Amino acid sequence: MTVHDLFPFLSSIAIGMLIGLERERSHPADVHQSAGPRTFALLALSGTLAATIDPWVVVAGLCAAAALLVIGYLGTSRRDPGATTEVAALSTFLLGALAWHQTAVAAALGITVLVLLMSKTRIHSFARDVVTDREVDDAVKFLVMAFVVLPLLPNRDVGPYGAFNPERIWQLVLALSGISWVGYLATRALGPRRGPLIAGLAGGFISASATTASMGRLSRTDSQLRPAVAGAYIASIATFVQLAFIVTVGDRTLMPRLWPALVVGALVLAGVAGAMTIRPAKLDSNEAANVSAPPDDAAPRPFALKPALVLAGVLTIALLLGRWIVDVAGPRATLLATGAAGLADAHAGALTAATLHRQDQISTSIALLGVAVAVTANSGVKCILAFVAGGRRFGWRVAAGLVPASAAFLVATMVAA
Numbered sequence: 001m002t003v004h005d006l007f008p009f010l011s012s013i014a015i016g017m018l019i020g021l022e023r024e025r026s027h028p029a030d031v032h033q034s035a036g037p038r039t040f041a042l043l044a045l046s047g048t049l050a051a052t053i054d055p056w057v058v059v060a061g062l063c064a065a066a067a068l069l070v071i072g073y074l075g076t077s078r079r080d081p082g083a084t085t086e087v088a089a090l091s092t093f094l095l096g097a098l099a100w101h102q103t104a105v106a107a108a109l110g111i112t113v114l115v116l117l118m119s120k121t122r123i124h125s126f127a128r129d130v131v132t133d134r135e136v137d138d139a140v141k142f143l144v145m146a147f148v149v150l151p152l153l154p155n156r157d158v159g160p161y162g163a164f165n166p167e168r169i170w171q172l173v174l175a176l177s178g179i180s181w182v183g184y185l186a187t188r189a190l191g192p193r194r195g196p197l198i199a200g201l202a203g204g205f206i207s208a209s210a211t212t213a214s215m216g217r218l219s220r221t222d223s224q225l226r227p228a229v230a231g232a233y234i235a236s237i238a239t240f241v242q243l244a245f246i247v248t249v250g251d252r253t254l255m256p257r258l259w260p261a262l263v264v265g266a267l268v269l270a271g272v273a274g275a276m277t278i279r280p281a282k283l284d285s286n287e288a289a290n291v292s293a294p295p296d297d298a299a300p301r302p303f304a305l306k307p308a309l310v311l312a313g314v315l316t317i318a319l320l321l322g323r324w325i326v327d328v329a330g331p332r333a334t335l336l337a338t339g340a341a342g343l344a345d346a347h348a349g350a351l352t353a354a355t356l357h358r359q360d361q362i363s364t365s366i367a368l369l370g371v372a373v374a375v376t377a378n379s380g381v382k383c384i385l386a387f388v389a390g391g392r393r394f395g396w397r398v399a400a401g402l403v404p405a406s407a408a409f410l411v412a413t414m415v416a417a
Helices: 003-025 037-053 055-076 084-101 103-118 120-130 133-152 166-190 196-204 208-218 222-276 285-292 305-329 331-344 346-358 364-416
Strands: none
Touching (some): 003 084, 003 103, 037 084, 084 103, 208 222, 208 364, 222 364, 331 346, 331 364, 346 364
8 A cells, every 4th residue: 555545544534633623612611522523533534444345335334423423412412402513424424435536525525514614603694694585585596597497498599590599598697697696795795885886886787887877876966976986987897797707608719819808998997996986085874875775675686587687688689680780791790780789788799799709600800899899889878878867077087987998998809809
């Protein structure tokens, strides 16, 4: 036996010792535990030894360990009715068995178990004080959509010009809903009184154009002008983040040449937003609460299915329009189609270009330029909304950030093309 052959055993002992130490320290000194560091280490080592013999020995060992843990639990259940230690012990035995076959995977899972055990207070606080019943319901709906509905959809192009792929359309719905969920959780984690910056970030993951208009209405007072402008910038940064997901869904082969332009555009906006908030005007606490923490009955649901379905429909129609224009007027007319789609949403034009490229209907250069045209057109719409909703002061400030960012993104994309 070489030193390399000992790694699974050493790894299982280390996993067992770490988990056992955490279990020992998680209880007061006067509370007797049925399993401590030595027991956990021996359980993990027993699992590894059983795996070296036969899979049925692992099953028999698991049953024996479960029986011993049940006996120990009956002796301590009156003082400590929780069963976390016993479940962790069974997991440790199985991790020890896994270590014989896949040592690295067993070590990674062991660390994951350790983190979960150490995060007891945070997880309980999050479940009791942060998560609401509505958010749990929405999470269940999202999981059903992702793991029940999606596998049932066919993955093939159907309809005129093959523009409709049920699985890809549903993936778009999931991506848009998931991004909205992440934005919502970010707002919840950072607190409801962070003002327009957090409101702009969360709103930008749903609709950067609509968020820009909302920030414009907020900017009507001098005290909120600078934070509102920064919030509009942050919302547009979310557009670049979403573009990465949308283009990846459409054709992931474009991302190696597109991501530098996305980073450049986002960095320009982030720099201008940072300059706008060096000495931000202080918001009245009541006003800040009204911006970032709307009443429960008016707050958007974290799982925004309807907006995602509408946007997915717009993206699909834009894709159909793009293929029709390509079929009638030739590949270079794609730039016209992506620009027209970008007037409504930058992601529509980007998805059109990416999908057409995936199907070999346009070249890589035309696809990249199509994404850039869509972003430029959408930035123009945002500037118009800024002037209409917030007036000249807000409009000029928003344009001062969006125009350079769009120009930088366009130039970087042309270089990549």
